[in-house]
Amino acid sequence: MEAADKIKTDGxxxxxxxxxxxxxxxxxxxxxxxxxxxxxxxxxESRYYVIxxxxxxxxxxxxxVRIRIIPGxxxxxxxxTVTMPRETGWDFSDLAFFEIRHERLSPxxxxxxxxxxxxxxxxxxxxxxxxxxxxxxxxxxxxxxxENIDIRTQGFSADGRYAGPAEDKFCSIIRFNKLSPxxxxxxxxxxxxxxxxxxxxxxxxxxxxxxLIRGSTASGTGRFINSSIVIQALNxxxxxxxxx
Numbered sequence: 001m002e003a004a005d006k007i008k009t010d011g012x013x014x015x016x017x018x019x020x021x022x023x024x025x026x027x028x029x030x031x032x033x034x035x036x037x038x039x040x041x042x043x044x045e046s047r048y049y050v051i052x053x054x055x056x057x058x059x060x061x062x063x064x065v066r067i068r069i070i071p072g073x074x075x076x077x078x079x080x081t082v083t084m085p086r087e088t089g090w091d092f093s094d095l096a097f098f099e100i101r102h103e104r105l106s107p108x109x110x111x112x113x114x115x116x117x118x119x120x121x122x123x124x125x126x127x128x129x130x131x132x133x134x135x136x137x138x139x140x141x142x143x144x145x146x147e148n149i150d151i152r153t154q155g156f157s158a159d160g161r162y163a164g165p166a167e168d169k170f171c172s173i174i175r176f177n178k179l180s181p182x183x184x185x186x187x188x189x190x191x192x193x194x195x196x197x198x199x200x201x202x203x204x205x206x207x208x209x210x211x212l213i214r215g216s217t218a219s220g221t222g223r224f225i226n227s228s229i230v231i232q233a234l235n236x237x238x239x240x241x242x243x244x
Contacts, residue, residue, distance in 0.1 A: 018116040021137040021153045023066040038136035038190040043115040050098040052190035083237040092170035094213045122208040123228040126162045133159045136191030138182045170229045174222045185215040193224045
């Protein structure tokens with residue numbers, strides 16, 4: 001593992017900034033915005049993306065997606081095309097990639113921890129002794145006060161362990177250690193799954209493990225698309241520009 005992948009405990013919190021609430025602009029003056037699901041920001045070579053679970057977009061137009069980098073500020077990313085895997089009907093195809101017009105962002109923002117760096121090194125499996133972490137935006141603690149136009153967003157993170165392959169191919173199971181204080185996992189679809197290994201006290205290596213697509217507080221488990229498939233789909237999007 002390269003030195004750049006080593007982070008201190010305080011760096012873990014910075015890394016989790018890549019996860020953002022998935023927001024939509026409505027054609028309704030009384031309800032101008034909605035929050036539904038989680039996405040995360042990523043960089044692959046010289047391109048920048050918003051990545052989420054495709055089913056989070058159900059009922060909304062792609063043009064209505066609104067993502068902000070800085071909580072509390074109504075400044076949204078400028079997005080270009082949305083691309084998706086050609087395969088349909090499989091859990092592993094539940095992905096959507098929005099390319100960001102990064103030329104409109106400042107060098108400070110582009111170099112920030114808001115973007116998870118993804119490359120072919122991430123296209124690997126998870127070891128059983130690694131700690132898995134999911135960070136996202138559950139619906140119950142991410143709400144909008146329409147009367148005062150107050151957007152209340154709050155991140156939530158939960159750690160766990162790899163619990164083997166999922167029922168559908170190219171997907172895996174995470175067994176969470178603890179999911180309180182949330183009552184259910186609605187809104188966490190699209191969250192990044194990260195794998196950490198402690199190499200010495202309070203110092204970890206990390207890599208991208210996949211994208212969460214569903215979970216249950218009752219079972220204490222979640223299903224995520226393996227990183228190898230996400231990286232493969234992202235590379236295909238970048239190379240072919242297949243617009244949905």
